[in-house]
Amino acid sequence: MNAIVFLVPVALGLAGIFLYLFLRAVKDGQFDDLDDPPRRILQDD
C-alpha cells in the first residue's frame, strides 16, 4: 500500500499538467470563439 504515497503525487502531477495546459489555452483565447475556427478550416487560403 505504500505505493500510494508515490502514486498519488504522480497522479496529481499529471492532472496538474493538464490543468496548466487548460489554463494556458484559456489565456491564449482558444475558448473565446468556439463557432468560427471549425468552419474556417474548410476554406483554403
Add this chain to the structure above:
Amino acid sequence: MNTSSCPHCGALVEGSEPSFCCAGCEAADAIIRGAGLERYYTERTEPAPRPSGLDGGWDAIPVETGTDGLCRMGLTIDGMRCASCVWVTEHVLQGTEGVREAHVSYGSGRATIAWDPSVVSLSDVAGRVATLGYTPRVLGQEGRPDRDLLMRLGVAAFAAANVMMFAAARYAGWLGGMAPRFEALFGWLSLALATPVALWCAAPFFAGALAGLRARVLHMDVPIALAVTVLYVHGVLGTIRGSDTYLDSMTMLVALLLTGRVVEGRERRRAAEAAVTLAASLPATARRVRGSRIEVVAADALRPGDQVVVGPGDEIPADGTVESGDGLVRMAHLTGESAPLAVDQGDPVWAGTVLIDGGLGVRVTEPGDQTMVHRMADQVRAAADREARPTSLDRLAPWVTATTLAVAAAALVVWWLAVGLSSALPVMVSVLVVACPCALALSRPLCAAAGLGAAARRGVLVRSADAFLDLATVDQVGLDKTGTVTVGDLDIVSADDATLRVAAGLERFSPHPVAGAVLREAAARNIPLPVARGIVEEAGVGVSGVVDGRQWRLASAGAGRIALHDDRGGTSFLNLGDSVRSDSADGVRALEAVGLEVHLLSGDDEGVARAVARRTGISAAMGGMLPEAKVEWVTAREAEGRRVLFVGDGVNDAPALAAASVGVAMGGGVASTIMVSDAVLVGGSIRPLASAVLASRIAHRQIRISQTASLAYNVVAVGAAAAGWVNPLVAAVLMSVSSFLVLWGASRVEPRVRAAEKRVRGAHRPGRVHDSAPVAVAA
C-alpha cells in the same frame, strides 16, 4: 429576347452579353478583381446582394486610438450568405490600405478590424464593405469572453474531481478501515486542493455577497459565500484534528455554481452582440452657405440662423425652415409615417430625416443637441435609467439565509444543552452544508440560459435573463406599424410590368432611393433590365433617357407617385409606399394563439392603420399616434396592471419601448431604439416573437419546479441535519442529486419549446387566411 445576368448580383439584364445591372455592381466587381480575388465568383454558392452605398453617420462614431496608434472596432456585416462572401470580405478588408488586421467570423458575421487612423478612416473602411454589397454595422457592445471565470471553473473542477477521489477513499475506509497515515495524507491533500477553490475560485461569490451586504440586500451570493466560508474553516480545523470534513461538497458546490455563471455569461454575451445601426444619427457634415460660397462644416458647428443646402439623398443636418426650393422628405424614422412628405417654402424640416427628391435651402432653427432627434434620445435615456427590478429569487434569498441561520443556531443550542458542545458543532456545520441553496441558485441561470438560447436560435436576442423571464408575464402586445408590421422601406406598391421595366432601365445607374425601390421590384418580378442610352439625371427634376428607341422621362408626380412620360404624350404611374411584411400575419396569428392581445399603433392616419390591421388579422388598430401617444397608451395599460410587450423600430418608438414591460426592437433599426430595448428581432420579422414568449413561459415553469423541489429538499435535509443524521457522505450525495436534477430540468427547455410550438401551430392550422402579398398602404 436574350437575357443574361449581372456578373455580380445576378439580376437579369437584357442582351446576350453579360453586363452589370448598375454602377454599384460594377464598382464591387472592380474592387474584387483589383484585389486579385476573382476566385470569389467561381466559388461562391450564393449571388451577392446589390450594393446600395453606405449609410451616413460613420464619421460621427467615436473611436479610440490605442497605445499602438491603431484603432480597433467590432462590426457586424449583414448580407453575407456563404463562406465565399466571408472570404472575399475579409480579404478586401485586409487589402485596404491602412487596415492592419481584419478578421471576419464565419459563424456570426462579425468582423474585428484594426486600422491606422492616419491612413484611413472608419467610414472608408466601412465604405469598402458597403461597396461589395454587404451592410456593415457597428457592434452595439463587443461581447468580451470572460476568460477569468472559465479559468476559475477549470481550477475548481480539477480540485473538485480530485478531492472527491480522496473523499471516496475515506468513505470506503469507514467500511473496511483505513490506515491513519493514509487518512491524514488524503486529508491534507484535500485541504491543499480545496484552498485555492475557497480563496480564489469562489472569489466572485464573496465579491457579490460583499457588494450585496454593502447595498443592504441579502441576495443569493450571501448564503453561498456563507456556506463556502463555514465549510472551508471547518475543513481546516477538521484536517488539523483528523476529523471529518466537507471539503468535497465545498469544491463541488463552487464548481457547479461557476458552471452556472459561465453558461449564463455565454448566453448573455451572444445577446449583447445584437447589432446596432446608425441610421438616425446626425450627419457629420453639412453644407453651409457663406455669402456666395458653400462650405462643408461639421453638423455640430451649425448655429441658429445658418443657411444650409440639402441635396437629394442627403440627411437634413439640423431642425429648420425651408427657405427655398421644394422636395420630398422621408420622415419614417422620426414620425413613423411611411409616405414621404412634400415640403415647400416655409415648411419646417427636422434633423435625421432624408430628402428623397428635390433640393432645399434650409434656415437652421435648432442645431445639434437642440434638435428633435436629440431631445427624443434624451427622453429615452431618462426612461432607460429605471431601477432594476428585484427577481423572485432575490426576494427569496433573505428568507433562505435567515431561516438557515436560525435553524443552525437552534440546532447548536439544543444539541449543546442536550448532549454537549463537541456534538453540537458538527451538527451545526451539517445544517449549514445542506441548507446551501446550490440548486436554488443554479436553476435560474441555467433555465434562463437554456430559454435565451432557444429564443436566440429562433431569431430573438434578449438582452438579459431578467428581460427574458419578463416575456412570460406579458399579456398585451403593441405593434408599431412602419418598419415592424410593414417593411418600412420605400417600395413600389403598384406599377405595371412594362412601366416598371422602362423605369428600371432609366434608374439603373442612379444612387437615388427611388431607384433602389424600382430595381428591387424589377428583380422581384424577374424583369430583365433593358439597356438605356442618353440618360440625363437632373437633381430634383427626374431622369430621362432612351429605351427601346423611344425617349422617356421619369419624374415625381407628388407624394408617393412617380410618373413615366413617353415621347407621345402618354403617362403611366408607379406608386410608392410601404408594404406589409410577408410573415407579419403569421406572427400576429402566433401571438394570438399563445393568448396575447395584439394592438397596432401607427403614426399614419386611421385608414392606413386599419388597412394594415385587416391584412395582418389584427383586431385593434389605432392611427395618428404621435410618439407621446404611444407612450401614453403603454403607461395607461401598465397602470391598469397589464403587462405590455411593445415592438418598434424607429426613434419615435423608443420612448414607448423604454416604458413597456418588455421593449423589442427590429434588428437593423435605429441605434437609440435598440439601446433602450430589452430584445432585438434579428431577422426583421415579428414571427419568432410568440416562440420567445413560449420559451420564457417554459423556462419560468422549469425554474418554479426546480426551486420548489430544491426548497422542499432543503427543508427535509435541514431537518435531517438538525437531527444529526447527516454526515459528509450524505451531504455530498444530496447535493449532487439536487444539482443534477436542476441541470436535467434546464436541458428540457428546448424540447418543451418545440413541443409547445407544434401545439400552437396545430391549433391554427387553417393557414393562410390573410393575404400576405404586398399591398399599398400609403398613396
